[in-house]
Amino acid sequence: MTEPIRVWRKSSYSGADNGCVELLIPPPPHKAPIRDSKHPLGPVIDFSDRSWVPFVQAVLHGEL
Template sequence: MRVDLSAASWRKSTYSDGQEACVEVADNIPPGVIPVRDSKNPAGPALLVEAGAWSAFVASLKAAALLG
């Protein structure tokens, strides 16, 4: 699948504390898919993750953080 990400608004986690080496995500480009890229290489490729899979991934990270 080819997706035009030129209009994507990329963001890093607030937990990144301004670090350069982070994962960035863009929301709603295209709907139902979450683009993910390496902040050190913004012109590089982006991984496209189905929105449901991304939600499950984030939920598992939050659950692991709670366990400690």
């Protein structure tokens, strides 16, 4: 089985000149790798899917 082709996707809230976060799509199993779009060669933070999904849901519901 071949590995899927993964690409970094910038947040839709980010403008052309604005820095934002990028998420690796599709993410590796049980992870949510995030990086700073202004520093694509910089560090990557690997969140677990168990922590990332509730975080995104809280942001979408205005809880944060």
